Amino acid sequence: MCQVHEKEIIKFYCPSHHALGCSDCITLGHRTCKVDYIPEKCVGVADGKEFDDVMQKLGEKLKEASEILKKAKGKGSNINYFNEEIIKAITEFRKEINDWLDLMQKDALNNAEEIRANNNKIIQHVLDKCENMISSIKCLQSSLHASKANHEQGQLYIDMKRAESTLKSDELHEVKETLMHTNMRYSFQRNAELETLFCKKMVFGEIVDHSRHESTKMTKAVDRLIGKENINVKTLSDELDCNITGFAVLNTNKLVLADHFNKKLKLISIENRFVEEKVLDSAPFDIAVMSQDQFAVTMPYIKEILVMTTENNISCARSIKVDKTCYCIDYNQDRLYVDCVSPSSVIVLNTQGDILNNMPLNFLSPRYAPYIAVRKDSKLLYISDCGKNSVVSVSLQGKLTATYKHTDLSRPQGMLLLDDGSLLVCSYYNGTIHKVNGDLKQRKIMYKGEDGDLLQSICHSSRYAEIYVGCIGDHLKVFNTQ
Template sequence: MAVSGRKISDFHGSISRGSAEDFDQCCEPCLALGQHKEAHGLCVECQEYFCKNCYIYHQQIKATKHHQLLDKENMENNSVDLAVCTEEYHIHKNEIVKFFCTNHEALGCTDCITLNHRVCKIDYIPDKCAGIGDRDEYKETLRELDQKLNDIDAVIKKATLQDKEIDSSYDHVVTEIVKFRKEINDRLDQLQMKIQTDADKKMLNDKQTVKNVLDTCTAVSSDIKKFKSSLQDSKTSQQNGQLYIMIKQAKNKIKLDKLKTAQESLDQTSIKYTFQRNKELENLTKQDIFGNLNLPTTKVSLETKKEFDTLTHSGDINVRTNSDVTECSITGCAVLSNNKLVLVDKNNKKLKVLDMSSKAVTKEKTLDSVPWGIATVPPDHIAATIPKKKEIWLMETRKLKIICRIPVKGKCKGITYHQGHFYVVCWDPYRLFIVDTKSNFNKIFFLHGKIFTNPNYILIRPIISD
């Protein structure tokens, strides 16, 4: 990072005008001790002037021996950019970032290289940075930054749409919950009214039965009392004829036995009735079965999906490279980014990264076994099926380096990835495996031979819920 500071011209001017007793630039460490000594050189990193002794000492101590020093002769004969390597390292304070480890792709200071990268291939930045602004790496970095900004804008746009969709979904859910609750309340009110109506009818009928029994008992009791009084009066008056008739009438009255009929009617009336709860409805109060929050099984883009009405040929791309030994046979393809694809070249046992902008293969990886299918694994991995080895090879996309090998129970062909699981089509016999990244098989489906003839690929189609 270039930082404004002393210029070489300033130093030239000072040493040309100065003398043994009159000079513009002094040794700054000596000046701090009150000693005025003429500057003999300049440290680019420290941006300090040194006398001869301080200049030599600065070259010898461990902390500064790698600093770029300029003496008078070099200053006069060479044009050197002093605005180089002035950025301090965030870990080792007061140290300047001057090195780049190509093995670990890491920037570092002198301490970092000494402690952690002794056996690595190291670039000394002052030697490598000349003309870097005109190189392809600079231009590619700008393009990648622009692409990253475009990706960020796309994510922001999607996040904004999803934020609105979240509010809309929430409002819809709450509306449906309240609506469902009202429907339940209305239905329960109807059922309650029906049961209460039945209870009212039962109560009125039973009350009428009891009233009838009481009326019958009162009437029978009144008749008996009248017969009893008449019998006593006839006996007292010695009206034997009338007494005889009254006795026979009383016996006939007793035989009618209205009291027994009333008793039977009363016995048949159930007065201790209760309300029996509906067990299913009772369970509603004990379990969380009012309803569920239905979440979609797949994440679906909020943008409207458009089907291709027609497919138009827009050009050919040659994916053959100089190292290919036979004709290409592309058996798999996956999207890495907006302008990059990864291809499976079965015949050449290769994975090839295709740049759609330049329409050229920019990277390739030769494998020791024939690959077949390919799938992207967010955020920065790909997975390739290796049928003969019965394995899925998980790789990082930047260098196509194999991270791990996942065994599969069959000759694996097509593959796709969704929410932490691989969906793999295998042969011998035809099966579909669902396996996670830790080699755990979640489900196995047998593909019937009469339905699936030589299945090679699989596609996950999102289900869009209303």
């Protein structure tokens, strides 16, 4: 029945307005439209292509709604989890403040007690000296009176000379000076910075939105690299030397590493350098952060991409099968960009693993694993072609747009894309890091390593203003950028 004219039956459909209606609806609102008469149009509709299309699209819409529902439930769980983490962090911060204040108060009280004890020691010294002198003078007085009364002229002479010696002594003057120069008046003066701090209208802290994960490829302009330290990533269970072919910075202030030789993922705390690990069935190669607690890992030897989560421990959320040997990977705007070999190509996937684009790159060396970096606007890809000792830029149509080659660039590997559009490129064989501008025309050597430095992968933490470089070996190189 018609929803507008309740006693009328729906008999017409207006394709121009996508509207169903009865005779009254068509007469009043669609008189000039070319409408379909449903009793005629519905003949054989069950067996037609339109029915199949509608059912297919409904199925797709149902699948999409189910996926969104699943994500919503997951996010609902995350809300409580992160709220608990926030409460925990706030409580811990308050405890730290209390501990700091307790420690400062203890130091102030100890200082006051030390002053009191020192001053009491001085006063006691003066008291002792004065009491001894009074006792000595009284004894002399008694002795003088006794000697005079007894007419003992010799003894009286001796006592007088002793008295004269006592009168000439500076001991009383010294204790008097000590007493005069001892400051007994003290007061407590508040720490002006603390008083100002707590008198201001302030917030205890702020809740930071990490919905957009900390980028491991975008950072502010980098003009120089200052060597800071090396981080040992070797664990007791490692049977081989480490080979960090790919890594990234997570929002949890941790580095996640792909140790290719040992078939492991390693999670390293940036603050305390603590290392956790997860053993895999095959060797991982590269890592791309997808969200605050998820990252994708390429598994070239089994032609698979693992989507991992760090919500509790490192675990696999799902896997994406690919029909090519996939090595290096990047993530941008809900898309995964994966470099493949044999033949060389880049495939573009959505987060569910559906292939959106497949770009053959026949101009690349077919046998080497190229690293990839995607420009922020997703209009250009940068690929390190280590077989030809070059870095190339490629459009999303797979067209070669520019090439960078230099005698100091030997087997380029990992790349870090900077905010100004330039790149930091690891040169594997000669241990150098190049800074190349976005059009691949200008360059600068940012770092010259020692002999044997085999630089493979690179990422950045904006929070700590540090750049990390992975090598073949048991250590990550850490550079300051400011």
